Amino acid sequence: MNTMILDGKTLRRMLIGAASRIKDNCEHINELNVFPVPDGDTGTNMTKTVEGGIAELTGIDPEAEVSVSDVTYKFAHGSLLGARGNSGVILSQIFAGIEEELVKCEVATVMDFVRAYRNGITKAYNSVMNPTEGTILTVFREATEYAAAKVTEDSSIEDFLSMHIDEAKRSLARTKDILPVLKEADVVDSGGAGYVSIATGMYDALTGTESFDDYEFIESNSSPSAVNFDAFTRDSVLEFGYCTEFFLRLQSSKVDPDSFDVSVITDFLTEMGGDSIVCYKTDDIVKVHVHTENPGEVLTRMRTFGEMLTIKIENMSLQHNESEAAQDKRERVGMAVLAVASGEGMCELFKSIGADGIVSGGQTNNPSAEEFLRAFDEVNADKILVLPNNKNIFLTAKQAAAMYEGSEVYIIPTKTLMQGYAALSVITPDPDQLDSIIKSATDAAENVIGAEITYAVRDAVIGGASVKKDQFMAISGGAIKATADTAQETLINMLASVEDISDYEIITVFVGKDIAEEERAEVTERIEELYPDHEVIVYEGGQEVYSYLLAIE
Numbered sequence: 001m002n003t004m005i006l007d008g009k010t011l012r013r014m015l016i017g018a019a020s021r022i023k024d025n026c027e028h029i030n031e032l033n034v035f036p037v038p039d040g041d042t043g044t045n046m047t048k049t050v051e052g053g054i055a056e057l058t059g060i061d062p063e064a065e066v067s068v069s070d071v072t073y074k075f076a077h078g079s080l081l082g083a084r085g086n087s088g089v090i091l092s093q094i095f096a097g098i099e100e101e102l103v104k105c106e107v108a109t110v111m112d113f114v115r116a117y118r119n120g121i122t123k124a125y126n127s128v129m130n131p132t133e134g135t136i137l138t139v140f141r142e143a144t145e146y147a148a149a150k151v152t153e154d155s156s157i158e159d160f161l162s163m164h165i166d167e168a169k170r171s172l173a174r175t176k177d178i179l180p181v182l183k184e185a186d187v188v189d190s191g192g193a194g195y196v197s198i199a200t201g202m203y204d205a206l207t208g209t210e211s212f213d214d215y216e217f218i219e220s221n222s223s224p225s226a227v228n229f230d231a232f233t234r235d236s237v238l239e240f241g242y243c244t245e246f247f248l249r250l251q252s253s254k255v256d257p258d259s260f261d262v263s264v265i266t267d268f269l270t271e272m273g274g275d276s277i278v279c280y281k282t283d284d285i286v287k288v289h290v291h292t293e294n295p296g297e298v299l300t301r302m303r304t305f306g307e308m309l310t311i312k313i314e315n316m317s318l319q320h321n322e323s324e325a326a327q328d329k330r331e332r333v334g335m336a337v338l339a340v341a342s343g344e345g346m347c348e349l350f351k352s353i354g355a356d357g358i359v360s361g362g363q364t365n366n367p368s369a370e371e372f373l374r375a376f377d378e379v380n381a382d383k384i385l386v387l388p389n390n391k392n393i394f395l396t397a398k399q400a401a402a403m404y405e406g407s408e409v410y411i412i413p414t415k416t417l418m419q420g421y422a423a424l425s426v427i428t429p430d431p432d433q434l435d436s437i438i439k440s441a442t443d444a445a446e447n448v449i450g451a452e453i454t455y456a457v458r459d460a461v462i463g464g465a466s467v468k469k470d471q472f473m474a475i476s477g478g479a480i481k482a483t484a485d486t487a488q489e490t491l492i493n494m495l496a497s498v499e500d501i502s503d504y505e506i507i508t509v510f511v512g513k514d515i516a517e518e519e520r521a522e523v524t525e526r527i528e529e530l531y532p533d534h535e536v537i538v539y540e541g542g543q544e545v546y547s548y549l550l551a552i553e
Helices: 008-024 026-030 042-057 068-082 085-102 110-126 136-150 157-178 180-185 190-207 263-271 295-302 316-327 344-352 369-379 394-403 417-426 431-447 487-497 517-530
Strands: 242-250 275-282 285-292 306-315 333-341 357-360 381-387 408-411 449-455 460-462 465-467 472-476 479-484 506-511 535-540 548-552
Touching: 008 026, 008 042, 008 068, 008 190, 026 042, 026 190, 042 068, 042 085, 042 190, 068 085, 068 242, 068 306, 068 369, 085 110, 085 136, 085 190, 085 394, 110 136, 110 157, 136 157, 136 190, 157 180, 157 190, 180 460, 242 295, 263 275, 263 285, 263 295, 285 295, 295 306, 333 344, 333 369, 333 417, 333 431, 344 357, 344 417, 344 506, 344 535, 357 369, 369 381, 369 394, 381 417, 381 431, 394 408, 417 431, 417 449, 417 506, 417 548, 449 487, 465 479, 472 487, 479 487, 487 517, 487 548, 506 517, 517 535
Parallel strands: 333 357, 333 381, 381 408, 506 535
Antiparallel strands: 242 285, 242 306, 275 285, 449 472, 449 548, 460 465, 472 479, 506 548
16 A cells, blocks of 8 residues: 555544554553663553543544644644653654644645654754653654655655654664663663554554554543533633634635735734734644634634634633632632652642642653643642652653743752652742742752662663562662662661761651551661661651652751
């Protein structure tokens, strides 16, 4: 089969194929962990990111004629909202870059795909402050550059994807040679492996190698949430208008698409009282976002310039009322702190020391960008400080912050719960001292010594330190610092490994869900006996995966 012209209906099927394939391989990808700990989540994160895009496509009839532009826009938008974990965020940026080009297309040729995938490279690399080669970035870039150099205008979409996948597999195998940590652990990059699954699923759906007629989400909450019609009744008042978004294709019969100035549109929207206006032109496509009480009037005027490709109109009063109900009508405040945490004890602790809101999640359960956006609404503050508390959540929080319009959002780069705990301990709710607060919190996070104690799921050698399957290990600063046959002995060995521990004052232990009360009392007594000059604090964290979390300050 040679597809020279791709329509939206086929592209929709290809994207469902991508979602199905990454879902099938989810657990295998999760297992491609450098550290042999039971917390692999790359496959889950990438699957749920793609599911965010698929959820946006569920309203499209599989048999309906639909444009490539419409399918691509919906999928990319849903992926951005559903993005989880570093690989998921990078994947969503790849799709966003592809969307910026394919949104111009009613149907797509192979050269449209080349331009779109090349733009995906640019978008993905720009989304990361310090791009690391040997990851999904490298796999996607090398595969795209290879296929783009080989195809011509006479090539089919199958030709492009086939060469793209072949090189992606070769690039994935090379990730071991690029990142020494992968070679030492004898694994390939998990994000790159996830991308190969996605590309393969798209190709198999296009060629008919497999049938992907429908898709069952990993969890029911991955699908779009139901609208609460009771949030806007017959007696409600439309206070906030409609969030109106559309893609407009300029028509030669109405305007000169090449010379058309979008200020004509922005001036009109401003004059009619529109708010939150975003308007930009790419070739003959104009993307518009506006909050207005009269979307019909906007659409009527826009049709004097061209015709609509996609339209989305949402009642902002309904959204606001739903948000208010969730917030219990929390009044607007100058500053709020939002922390990511898991485990009942950890969540309650973070609230007790100053967190205004908790985003549920952590290792093995990374929250999505959409969950952050909802949390931003709920804390309802002019300025929001976010503690991601996990290195794999930082990019998601950053992406959500860039998407959010209601507040100024600042991300404090806390990579662990222990760093989040230290940072939160020094934050004071004074928006006038924001710069000083951010610096103090960042310094506190950087100065804490933290460690995570869990068991190994396989034999491994990391950084020269070896651990056996089922043995416990303490991970600190990206290295294995101590091992033992029990979690308690590993914790004690970790403390003993800290040089100049006498220079520190406080030892804080967060006890995991798997530790019994008797052991908790025993480990507290042992630490107090071994370190009588230190203040020893022990909390019931209730966290999964990690038997103990340790903070030394």
